[in-house]
Amino acid sequence: MKNRRDFIKNAAVVSTAFMIVPRHVLGGKGFVAPSDKLQVASIGVGGRGSANTNSIGAHAKVDMAFLCDVDDQRAAGSVTKFPKAKYYKDYREMLDKEQKNIDAVAISSPDHQHTIQCLAAMQLGKHVYVEKPVAHDIWEARVLTHAAKRYKVVTQMGNQGASDDGPRLAKEWFEAGLVGDIHTVYCWTDRPVWPQGIAWPKQTAAVPKHLDWDLWLGTAPQKDYIDKLVPFNWRGWWDYGTGALGDMGCHMLEVPFSVLGLQYVQDVEASVGTVYVDEFKRGYFPEACPPSSHATLTFPKTAKTKGPIKLHWMDGGIQPTRPEELGANDMFGDGGNGILMIGTKGKMLFDTYGQKARLLPLSLNEKAKKVKQRYPRVAGGAGGHQAQWVDACIAGYGKKEVSSPFEIAGPLTEALLMANLAIRGADLRIDNKYPARNLKLLWDKNAMRVTNFDAVNQFVKRTYRPGWEVNYQL
Secondary structure, three states: OOOHHHHHHHOOEOOOOOOOOOOOOOOOOOOOOOOOOEEEEEEOOOOHHHHHHHHHHOOOOEEEEEEEOOEHHHHHHHHHHOOOOEEEOOHHHHHHHHHHHOOEEEEOOOHHHHHHHHHHHHOOOOEEEEOOOOOOOHHHHHHHHHHHHHHOOOEEEOOHHHHOHHHHHHHHHHHOOOOOOEEEEEEEOOOOOOOOOOOOOOOOOOOOOOEOHHHHHOOOOOOOOOOOOOOOHHHHEOOOOOHHHHHHHHHHHHHHHHHHOOOOOOEEEEEEOOOEOOOOOEOOOOOEOOOOEEEEEEEOOOOOOOOOEEEEEEEOOOOOOOOOOOOOOOOOOOOOOEEEEEEOOOEEEEOHHHOOOEEEOOOHHHHHOOOOOOOOOOOOHHHHHHHHHHHHHHHOOOOOOOOOOHHHHHHHHHHHHHHHHHHHHHOOOEOOEOOOOOOOEEEEOOOOEEOOOHHHHHHOOOOOOOOOOOEOOO
16 A cells, blocks of 8 residues: 555556555445445535435445544544544545545535546546536546546546436437427526625634635645635635536536537627625625626537537526426426426426426327437436446446446546636726627637637636546546
């Protein structure tokens, strides 16, 4: 075993030639004997992390063996629920000391920590479950897509709607020809429900005694702590979060990706909401995500479509025009969130996570009842998302299907991060102007570069805090 100092220094450096054999070797790499239990370590066990930890830990074949969190107060509930689990504050120390005792790692940390933690686990041959979005920026999403294939471990992103019946129903209806060729998609959300479009506070605050601020910062730039950033409001700051798109985009884009076989974006443009600090001056807050945005992504023709697809993302309460087939008082989506897919013969409408799938005009729903089921359903639907990953981990890599492996979740995340690239570009001020605000950004997916406006390429791969670098060769 490496000593702790060397491991911490190189935790994010992924070797192409070295792989530690997992704890269980019966049946080959990544296999857990049916009579044994999957030994799981959970990183980030408060808030959403507690829900993931509880769901995974409730599986009959799981031993929730290790818990890790930088915030003792947030972790308290999980520590109480799993009293036999050993507790760590630093995931690097946990993986260093316990690597021989861990089969799989669940990660529910803030967005900016996802990739470094995923890679540290994957390089040790551990299966990985990570909350959405998979990564904080485009380069990271591409890295994890690549690494999943290289290291042959079971991966799953936490967009639980991918395991719901909705996307499977939608594929069956589409492939039965009920709505014709789909050419336009709208996804919208009422998020953010945290502060965005504001200046970084000048007033610092004392770091809570229960929080290790340095460990929480991780890969992000060194800054003083501000009040109420943790545990929730970090989502609205580019250093840590990915805004409303990162919070809800993986849930909403899952359906069109699944149905249409979308992959990489061809071009993207965006407009953003404006904040005024007084009646004459627009506020410029480059550290914060804007209060609202509308991004339009073009995807090239796929094997399932007759031409390119336009996908519109709207957040901050912006919604598309109501379909004429809806009655004046009919609910559009679920009120705050929704997905609308427009075809040449009809439309498909969904709530959050692709739930409550229905067809427009309503007469098509009678035809939908006659469509045969072609895609197997996940036991428990969206609620079985974590259990599906556990079952696949126990079976071993490639033996059981998961709904959102990195091979699928990576390109999906990359697409929504492309929308964020346009949103940041539209909000980028150069020489007191906004030169990208009216541009369509042209994307070279192989080079991972915008070809017609270089200034936004700085956001494709961020600069990491010294000592927290992510190093990987694609």
